[in-house]
Structure formats: structure tokens, C-alpha cells
Amino acid sequence: MLSYKNVRLIHALLSSVALICYLIYGGVFLYVAIILALIYLGVVIYGVFTVRAGFFLSLYNEGSVTDKRIALTFDDGPSENTKEVLDILKKYHIKATFFLIGSKVESQQDVVKRLVEEGHEVGNHTYHHSKSTGFYPVPKLNQEIESTRAVVKNYTGLNMKLYRPPFGVTTPNLAKVVSQLQLNVIGWSVRSFDTTRESAERIIQRILKQVKPGAVVLLHDDRKKCTTVLETIIPQLLNQHYTFATVSELFKIEAYEKD
Numbered sequence: 001m002l003s004y005k006n007v008r009l010i011h012a013l014l015s016s017v018a019l020i021c022y023l024i025y026g027g028v029f030l031y032v033a034i035i036l037a038l039i040y041l042g043v044v045i046y047g048v049f050t051v052r053a054g055f056f057l058s059l060y061n062e063g064s065v066t067d068k069r070i071a072l073t074f075d076d077g078p079s080e081n082t083k084e085v086l087d088i089l090k091k092y093h094i095k096a097t098f099f100l101i102g103s104k105v106e107s108q109q110d111v112v113k114r115l116v117e118e119g120h121e122v123g124n125h126t127y128h129h130s131k132s133t134g135f136y137p138v139p140k141l142n143q144e145i146e147s148t149r150a151v152v153k154n155y156t157g158l159n160m161k162l163y164r165p166p167f168g169v170t171t172p173n174l175a176k177v178v179s180q181l182q183l184n185v186i187g188w189s190v191r192s193f194d195t196t197r198e199s200a201e202r203i204i205q206r207i208l209k210q211v212k213p214g215a216v217v218l219l220h221d222d223r224k225k226c227t228t229v230l231e232t233i234i235p236q237l238l239n240q241h242y243t244f245a246t247v248s249e250l251f252k253i254e255a256y257e258k259d
């Protein structure tokens, strides 16, 4: 399997051989070593930005294909718009998973309480959701996750174990923090792109085309477009006999720490 550990090992071996050959024979082997370094860099960059690759750590990206069961997941809340999303989910009796940004929780504590009261699951999406999260050193990343856990626990009593990396960016530092804190990292198999300027119609078509049994659908509950998309995809997926689960149900994992 293409993992950071394996790629690093293979690269170290091949580069050592190329450099030894260069020292003995000179010439072309220097170029071989440079090309190997560039390939290594390319693979690592692919691993950082491709959540489904699971390059640095294990992620839960999709469930069993034998059950026609999928998970709707929502990032970047809580927000005012989350209330409309909750109304729609309630109408169809669907439970979903929400990955919360810690800094938004204080001002939307009622929404967070409602989420939990209505049977939805909550997970961690860092405190600030900075575009630089991927470059954070271990202590700062740890603080982002722990402070979000603390603020959510304060309002719900729940100590979250589910984590979704902002922008799907994973790094060796994240792998360390996830291992230390024993988090379950959730990716996705269907990306809606509902944060882009694309029309709701196009987003709906993309989701319906890509959904298959076990799918984890990534949506954003802070976007107006999200509600339009939900009102169309849910009835259609129900017609196709899909059922809906939270991610802990889909993957049979713990959503919360048992205190």
C-alpha cells in the first residue's frame, strides 16, 4: 500500500543507490537522484492533499458496500443556517454528523445543543479552521483540537473522538496528534463542492451520480446552497432505497470518549 512509511523507505534506498553510483561512476546518476527526489516530493504533496489516499494516517472514507446505507456529514458549522439544515433532517427523520469549528460554538451554543438533542453526532473540525492548519506543529495542532473538544464538552457534556481535517489536508504532524489523542479520523467518498460558485443543480447531479452504498457525503451546513441541495437529494436517495446513518454507526466506531 502507498503509505508515507513505505514511500520514505523506498526513496531512501533508491537515492542511496543512485548517490553511491554517482560517486563511483559520476555523470548521469546525479540526475537520477534529482529525479527520484522530485518524484518523492510529488508523491508526498499528493498524500497531503488527497484525503482518500490515507497516506500519513488511516481514515474512514467509506463504509460497507453491501448495505445501501450512507452518511451525510456537514462541516464548518455551527451557524445560523444549521437550523434550516436541522429542520430538513428532522422532516425526513435522518440523523447526520456535524464537524464543528470550535470558535463558532460559543455564539451558536443553542444550535450545538439542538444538534445533540435531535440525535445527531458531533465531531471536531479544529478551533480556527485556518488555511495554515496543515503547516501547524504538533503542539499547535493539539491545542486546536483540544480547545474544540473542551468548548463542545462544556455545552453538551460530550468528549468528541471524531475528527475531520480542514480541507482534507493530512500531514505527519497530524498523524502524531491523532495517535496521541486516539481520534477517529473521518474523510469522505463524495465531495459536494457546495462551497464553490457552482449551481445547486450541478452539485445535486454530482452527488447523485457519485453516491453508492457506504458513501460518506461531504456538505457544509453554513452554506445556503446546502439546504437547496438537501431538499432535492434526500427524497431522491430515499426513492432509491438508501438509508442514512451517522459515521459512528456506518463504521461501527466510538464517537465520544467514555469518561
Ligand SMILES: [Zn+2]
Residues within 6 Å of the ligand: 075, 076, 125, 129, 166, 167
Ligand atoms: Zn472545513
